Amino acid sequence: MKEFELKYGCNPNQGNAKLYMEDGSDLPIEVVNGRPGYINFLDALNSWQLVKELKAATGLPACASFKHVSPTSGAVGVPLSDALKKACFVDDIEGLDDSLMACAYARARGTDRLCSFGDWVALSDTCDVTTATMLAREVSDGVIAPDYSPEALEILKAKRKGNYNIVKIDPSYVPAVPETKQVFGVTFKQDRNECQITRDILTNIVTKNKDIPESAIRDMIVSLITLKYTQSNSVCFAVDGQAIGVGAGQQSRVHCTRLAAGKADTWFLRQSERVLSLPFRDDIARPVRDNAIDGFINQTEEDVCADGVWQKYFTSQPAPFTKAEQAEYLRGVSGVVLGSDAFFPFSDSIERGVMSGVKYVAEPGGSIRDQEVIDCCDKYGIAMAFTGVRLFHH
Numbered sequence: 007m008k009e010f011e012l013k014y015g016c017n018p019n020q021g022n023a024k025l026y027m028e029d030g031s032d033l034p035i036e037v038v039n040g041r042p043g044y045i046n047f048l049d050a051l052n053s054w055q056l057v058k059e060l061k062a063a064t065g066l067p068a069c070a071s072f073k074h075v076s077p078t079s080g081a082v083g084v085p086l087s088d089a090l091k092k093a094c095f096v097d098d099i100e101g102l103d104d105s106l107m108a109c110a111y112a113r114a115r116g117t118d119r120l121c122s123f124g125d126w127v128a129l130s131d132t133c134d135v136t137t138a139t140m141l142a143r144e145v146s147d148g149v150i151a152p153d154y155s156p157e158a159l160e161i162l163k164a165k166r167k168g169n170y171n172i173v174k175i176d177p178s179y180v181p182a183v184p185e186t187k188q189v190f191g192v193t194f195k196q197d198r199n200e201c202q203i204t205r206d207i208l209t210n211i212v213t214k215n216k217d218i219p220e221s222a223i224r225d226m227i228v229s230l231i232t233l234k235y236t237q238s239n240s241v242c243f244a245v246d247g248q249a250i251g252v253g254a255g256q257q258s259r260v261h262c263t264r265l266a267a268g269k270a271d272t273w274f275l276r277q278s279e280r281v282l283s284l285p286f287r288d289d290i291a292r293p294v295r296d297n298a299i300d301g302f303i304n305q306t307e308e309d310v311c312a313d314g315v316w317q318k319y320f321t322s323q324p325a326p327f328t329k330a331e332q333a334e335y336l337r338g339v340s341g342v343v344l345g346s347d348a349f350f351p352f353s354d355s356i357e358r359g360v361m362s363g364v365k366y367v368a369e370p371g372g373s374i375r376d377q378e379v380i381d382c383c384d385k386y387g388i389a390m391a392f393t394g395v396r397l398f399h400h
Contacts, residue, residue, distance in 0.1 A: 007033045015044045034179035035150075039163050040171035042148055046126060048075050050150040050173055053128030056080055056235040058177070061130035063203055063227050066247070068130040069110035070232075071122045076240075076255065078125060079117035080232040081248035082224070083110040090116075093276040095292065101136050108136035113248040115144060118269050119296040126150070133158045145293060146170075152177040199399070203230045207393040208368060212380055215389040218366055221246075222343055222389075226368040229345030230397065236347070238398040241355065243270040243362060244343045250274075251362075259346065263355040267362040268304075271336060274363070275303045275327075278335050285321045294319070302327055339363030347397040349373040353382035360386050370396050 010033060012023035023044050027033060035050075042050065049072040056077060060068035066082035083106025091097040094116025102108055107129060115122050127141060129151035138158035141149060148171025149162065162172055186195045205223050207230075218226075229244040236242065236254045241262040243251035251270030253262035275281060276299060284302065286295055298319040301310040305326070309315060316323045342363040349372045350356065356367065356379060367383060371392030383390045 007036060009033070010035075010037065012044050012047075013041065020044075029182075034176040036174040038154070038159070038172040038174050040148060040166075040169050042171040042173060045074070046148050046171055049073070049126035050128065050148065050175075052235050053077065053126060054150050054175055056231060057128045057130040059203065059231050059234070060228065063231060064224060064247075067107040067110050069107070069114040070128045070235075071114045071117070071125045072128065073121055073125050076237045077232050077235060077249065077252055078121040079114045079249045079252065080228060081110045081113035081117070082228060083107060084113070084247035085109055086112060089277050089282065092282050095119075095295075096140060099136065099140060105134055105136040107131045107134055108140065111137045111140060113246075115140070117248060117250055117273055118252070120300055121269075123293055123296070133162070135161065138162050141165075143292070148173065150175055199234065199397075201234070201395055201397070203227055203234065203395075207395055208391045210371075210392045210394065211389060212371070212376075212392050213383045213388060213390045215384070215387050218389045218391070222341070222366045225343040226345060226366065226391065229343050230368055230393070230395075233345055233347040233399075234397045235399060238347050238400060240399075241266050241344065241346045243267065243359075243364070244345065245341060245363075250342075259348070259350060260352070260354045260358065262346075263344075263358045267358050270342065270362045271332075272300065272303050274336060274339050275332055280327050280331065280335075284324055287319060287321055290319060303332070336362065341365050343368065345369070347399070349376070349396075350379050351375060353379050356382040356386070356388070360388075364388065367391070368393055370394055372396075 010025040014020055015023040053070040053072040056070045057068040064082050068082050070080040071078045085103055094112050096112045124145050124147055126147050127149040132153040133151045134155050135157045138161040142161050142165050150173040162170055183197050185198050186193055225244040229242040232242045232249045233240050239256050239259055239262050240254045242249050243266050250273040251266035253266030256262040298310050301308050311324050311326045340363045343366045344359040344364045346369040349370050351373050367390040
């Protein structure tokens with residue numbers, strides 16, 4: 007396929023939209039089903055890079071859930087606990103433990119279910135039946151993978167009345183090093199960001215605590231590769247082989263941290279018994295349930311426990327999940343990685359990270375206040391690595 011005509015660009019008023027290779031060669035993708043759009047392909051190509059690098063760095067199958075050119079999560083294939091299966095709504099999936107690709111998908115899609123609504127999914131390995139079965143029942147725009155088993159392909163082709171977007175990519179494709187983009191008629195040119203995120207960039211540990219276990223090294227790699235394909239400024243919380251909170255595109259780094267930390271807190275609280283035991287009605291849709299859980303935890307737009315409201319979601323009225331209960335639960339959280347795409351200019355992000363169980367930090371270093379950040383880490387016994395690598399992505 008030399009060229010692919012798109013229905014329109016970013017918006018319906020932007021016509022003459024298409025994909026093609028500048029040198030006239032074949033596109034490295036095949037549209038197997040559906041008709042993906044301009045933004046779909048931006049998500050597809052960014053998310054594919056993320057999972058390809060995660061797989062290369064960890065040796066594990068990887069998945070990413072993308073929305074508007076940033077990941078809601080990236081995860082590798084680590085088996086899920088029973089509580090996490092229930093929190094991710096995959097406890098009914100037979101054979102989940104037998105497919106690491108499916109485990110990666112369950113983690114990535116289950117991390118931030120509100121933001122993953124209508125996502126684009128990337129898989130590092132062949133999409134199998136178990137993964138396709140989970141994907142088929144979620145609200146999603148499309149998927150990109152190197153291949154699909156025949157049975158998985160049939161499952162996915164039936165999604166969205168046969169119009170689900172399915173893209174296959176050549177896993178051996180390597181793009182040219184120079185890349186260009188145009189803004190307001192002006193062409194920008196640079197070399198692709200080919201920085202390799204490996205354990206080799208995590209050896210400069212600048213804190214008193216220099217003990218970083220293998221599991222935390224893996225989570226640092228997950229966090230940093232996720233950040234490499236997240237709109238900057240960005241920070242990422244990670245644990246247990248997955249990104250659990252991504253704060254993207256904020257002008258202030260501490261705002262990135264607050265956003266990501268809030269998502270990480272919600273992810274942990276979803277696994278509490280107070281949430282797992284909520285008496286949901288059998289007839290409500292999965293996205294409605296997701297919204298109700300978010301309301302129950304974060305107590306935002308709608309009080310889902312109030313008289314006249316709870317009946318929409320539950321078979322009996324739940325007691326509110328108080329902030330004191332939540333704080334007590336979160337005090338038991340530890341071992342979390344906090345990664346940043348650029349240096350922390352102040353210690354405030356560390357202080358906020360501690361409230362969400364951060365024990366390990368990976369950031370480039372290079373701030374005039376580096377020592378202040380190091381001192382803050384030392385105060386809490388945090389181990390921090392300076393990577394020396396900035397990961398801005400725009």
